[in-house]
Amino acid sequence: MGKTIIISNRLPVQLQIDNDSITAIPSVGGLATGMKSVHSGSDSLWIGWSGLTQEEISEELEPKIDKALKENGCSKVSLTSEEIDGFYYGFSNRTIWPLFHYFLEYSEFETDSWNTYKAVNQKFADAILEKAEDDDVIWVHDYQLMLVPEMVKEKRPNTSIGFFLHIPFPSYEIFRTLPWRKEVLRGLLGSDLIGFHTYDYERHFLSSVRRLLGLEVSFNEINLEDRVIKVDSFPMGIDYKKFSDAASKHEKNTADTQSELQRRLNVHKESTPDAKLILSIDRLDYSKGIAKRLNAFEYFLKKHPEYQEKVRLIILAVPSRSNVPQYQLLKKEIDELVGRINGEFATVSWTPIWYFYRSMPFENLIDLYTSSDIALLTPIRDGMNLVAKEYIATRTDKTGVLILSEMAGSANEMNESLLINPNNFDQISDALIQAINMPKEEQIARNSILQKRLERYNVEKWANDFMKSLLEQRETTQKFISK
Ligand code: ADP
Ligand code: G6P
Numbered sequence: 214m215g216k217t218i219i220i221s222n223r224l225p226v227q228l229q230i231d232n233d234s235i236t237a238i239p240s241v242g243g244l245a246t247g248m249k250s251v252h253s254g255s256d257s258l259w260i261g262w263s264g265l266t267q268e269e270i271s272e273e274l275e276p277k278i279d280k281a282l283k284e285n286g287c288s289k290v291s292l293t294s295e296e297i298d299g300f301y302y303g304f305s306n307r308t309i310w311p312l313f314h315y316f317l318e319y320s321e322f323e324t325d326s327w328n329t330y331k332a333v334n335q336k337f338a339d340a341i342l343e344k345a346e347d348d349d350v351i352w353v354h355d356y357q358l359m360l361v362p363e364m365v366k367e368k369r370p371n372t373s374i375g376f377f378l379h380i381p382f383p384s385y386e387i388f389r390t391l392p393w394r395k396e397v398l399r400g401l402l403g404s405d406l407i408g409f410h411t412y413d414y415e416r417h418f419l420s421s422v423r424r425l426l427g428l429e430v431s432f433n434e435i436n437l438e439d440r441v442i443k444v445d446s447f448p449m450g451i452d453y454k455k456f457s458d459a460a461s462k463h464e465k466n467t468a469d470t471q472s473e474l475q476r477r478l479n480v481h482k483e484s485t486p487d488a489k490l491i492l493s494i495d496r497l498d499y500s501k502g503i504a505k506r507l508n509a510f511e512y513f514l515k516k517h518p519e520y521q522e523k524v525r526l527i528i529l530a531v532p533s534r535s536n537v538p539q540y541q542l543l544k545k546e547i548d549e550l551v552g553r554i555n556g557e558f559a560t561v562s563w564t565p566i567w568y569f570y571r572s573m574p575f576e577n578l579i580d581l582y583t584s585s586d587i588a589l590l591t592p593i594r595d596g597m598n599l600v601a602k603e604y605i606a607t608r609t610d611k612t613g614v615l616i617l618s619e620m621a622g623s624a625n626e627m628n629e630s631l632l633i634n635p636n637n638f639d640q641i642s643d644a645l646i647q648a649i650n651m652p653k654e655e656q657i658a659r660n661s662i663l664q665k666r667l668e669r670y671n672v673e674k675w676a677n678d679f680m681k682s683l684l685e686q687r688e689t690t691q692k693f694i695s696k
Pocket of ligand 2: 223241242243244245355356379380533534
């Protein structure tokens, strides 16, 4: 086997131009944070978009940009601002993202953005073809690049291609509404192995393949004339050690080494030892259910006034896709909700919600995870949700309660948390009461099981399982051809 080529729209670092120098900042989002751990431990090459537009990349800056990417094991695909509009803000995030998350009413079906999506997918495929040798293994990631496998397979039929979808694959009834549904399926079928986070997503995909393309599907294999494609579920894990080590280190911080955030959180804890901190961390995205969560929290405060001044909700929302109108509207809605709820319930000594709209350095994420008594994660639909796993991994003394939406892929593996339906405010309110009053021994018992599972099924195991399956598939295909 040759080298592994990872390809995704988002690279593990985003480049920014400050005067004439280039800064690489870590990307946010499950794909980038998860794959980064896999990539840094291997000699893979990662191809993707640098975060800059082609217009911003002058001849003078280009070598510096390439160097900064090379230092991170990456190579760029350059996209013009027009391409970014049609491909990224357009088809990827105004058509596929809402559709695959069951927000059908947000999905726009525009031929121009579809055409740009095709053209940009071809650019990514060309970048692979330029770098790949026949014995390399290609691993394509996520909904922005669903046509790439077919484009590469056409030119390099002997190259092994794996594809992993990091978001849900919707039911056939939803997927069939897409005007270009067959093209998308054919694009994916250029792969030898197609992976999903859960068995349900896998089942939905196979059902669409059968009903829309009329192909023969036996169990989890799709039979084509000249090869067999395997479809399977691989629930993505986290870099468990990175989070648990960071949390242990965090505990040893002294007054000199503490971050300002850690210091303030400690002051808060010392001054109100009975008060509970409830945490949520997400990209600011409608699929994450942030507005509903705020409404549910308000419902809880009204229904159980005895908990006022005893709880505080910390919302960390990371700016995301802010050129898409739905994200701008959501930002406004959340700003207003936080203002209204704080205005209605705050007292001179208590503000119910602390709201941060920004990205934070890793150390501050750890400050938040380790200081919070409860994590409240209520996505309306989420492919996996790694934040839930990260919260548990940082609980070094095994205390803490995770309240998690059953609509998140991670809920399948986290039965010991308090699972809720994000649309059921009574259930969320009851779960909050249960979490606030949960005895320490019960917290420890639940988290011990979760931690063992997360430590075992970490991101490295996820990547190894996927690669092993892809290589086995390569052998099956070779046998199939030589028959
Ligand atoms: P999604 O992939 O939809 O954004 P996930 O919960 O699966 O959702 O992944 C989010 C990832 O982004 C996590 O690994 C989390 O640690 C990271 N992240 C979230 N917020 C921040 C932040 N403010 N700064 C840095 N990383 C963040
Ligand atoms: C999700 C998607 C990723 C994406 C990430 C951040 O995790 O599955 O493909 O990279 O969100 O979104 P962004 O649009 O900033 O890349």
